[in-house]
Every structure is written in structure tokens, then in C-alpha cells.
Amino acid sequence: MLCELCGKEAGPTRPVFVEGTKLNVCQNCMRFGEEYKAQQAAGSGKAKANAPAPSAAVIEERLQKREKRMQTKDVYANTQSVELVDDYGRVIKDARLAAGMDLEQFAASIFEKKGILAKVEANDLVPDEKLMKKIEKALNIKLTEVVQSSVGTNKTPGTKMTLENFIKKK
Ligand SMILES: [Zn+2]
Structure with missing residues (x-):
């Protein structure tokens, strides 16, 4: 039998009520619904008994909605941050030397103190954003x-979809 809630081939299914709708569900999904009682349906619960079984289209729509919810959650679980490269000092120094400048010339060219740049090149000082941008521009390098980070994406199915969505977003 096909579970009408999760859509999986699930062996024996049981009828339960989910939000007032009778669904034949698998063992896993049973906890989402109230147990369907045939006696009740025959007697007082006429409205429920007469409710038509959901069509394939209804189930399909329900599953799509569910998948969308999960995807949305996954997209938000993906976070991006821009960080300074670990060896920024070496990157700067290499680029400066490649440009044929000594520290003093480089400092003069961007109106910074030589001592500050020496510290940055030694990875002793993290340049603030303004200085970093200035250095990047002057040497035509990228320091970030x-x-x-993809926290939690492994816990839910549909990781592939999430990745695709993410790439499209970019
Ligand atoms: Zn199920």
C-alpha cells in the first residue's frame, strides 16, 4: 500500500484522520493522525464518514507543499560568511614584491604607515575593512x-535540491 501522507510504499497502511481527512498511512505517519474508528464513522461521525477519500491530485499537492517547506528550511540552514584568508600577510607581501615595491613605497602609495603594513604582512594585525579594501585595490588581490557553512542540511532529505536552489540563487 502507498502511504497517503508521506507517499512512500509502506507495506500495510492504516486509516487515520489527519486534520479531518481520512488517510491511509504507514506506520511512521500514524502518529500524525487520530485513529480512524469504523464504528464512529458508521454512527455519529457522518460528516467524517462521507468525506471523500483524497484524490491523487490532493495528495500530490500536499506532498509538494511539504517538500517546499522542507526546502525552505534547508535554504535558511545554509549560511555564507565572508572571511579574511588565513595567510593574508603572505598574500599581501607576495603581491607587493611582485609589484616591485618595498614596504616604504607601498605604504606611501596607499597613504598608510609602514609599521602598520609591516604588522599586517606579518599576520600580526588584522586590517580593518577600509584598509583591507585599499590593499586589495592597490595590489589587485583578493583577501577574503x-x-x-551548511548546518543541519544532512539531517533532512533533499540536500541535492537545496544545493541546486542555492546555486540558482547565486
Ligand atoms: Zn507515511
């Missing part, structure tokens, strides 16, 4: 990298 986009770090992708």
Missing part, C-alpha cells in the same frame, strides 16, 4: 573568501 566566502565560507559556506
Whole structure:
């Protein structure tokens, strides 16, 4: 039997009420519904008994909605942050040397103190955003990298979909 809630091939199913609708569900989904009682349906619960079984289209729609919810959750679980590269000092120094400048010339070219830049090149000082941008522009280098953290995506199915959505978003 096909479970009408999760849509999986699930062996024996049982009828339960989910939000007033009778669904034949698998063992896993049973906890989402109230147990369907045939006696009740025959007697007082006429409205429920007469409610038509959901059509395939209704189930399909329900499953799609469910999937959308899960995808949305996954997309939000993906967070991106821009971080300074670990060896920014070396990157700057290499680029400066490649441009044929000593520290003093470089400092003069961007109107910064030589001592500050020496510290930055030694990875002793993290440049603030303004200085970093200035150095990046002057040497035509990139000092930041986009770090992708995907907390929680492994817990839910549909990781592939999430990745695709994410790429489209970019
Ligand atoms: Zn199920």
C-alpha cells in the first residue's frame, strides 16, 4: 500500500484522520493522525464518514507543499560568511614584491604607515575593512573568501535540491 501522507510504499497502511481527512498511512505517519474508528464513522461521525477519500491530485499537492517547506528550511540552514584568508600577510607581501615595491613605497602609495603594513604582512594585525579594501585595490588581490557553512542540511532529505536552489540563487 502507498502511504497517503508521506507517499512512500509502506507495506500495510492504516486509516487515520489527519486534520479531518481520512488517510491511509504507514506506520511512521500514524502518529500524525487520530485513529480512524469504523464504528464512529458508521454512527455519529457522518460528516467524517462521507468525506471523500483524497484524490491523487490532493495528495500530490500536499506532498509538494511539504517538500517546499522542507526546502525552505534547508535554504535558511545554509549560511555564507565572508572571511579574511588565513595567510593574508603572505598574500599581501607576495603581491607587493611582485609589484616591485618595498614596504616604504607601498605604504606611501596607499597613504598608510609602514609599521602598520609591516604588522599586517606579518599576520600580526588584522586590517580593518577600509584598509583591507585599499590593499586589495592597490595590489589587485583578493583577501577574503566566502565560507559556506551548511548546518543541519544532512539531517533532512533533499540536500541535492537545496544545493541546486542555492546555486540558482547565486
Ligand atoms: Zn507515511
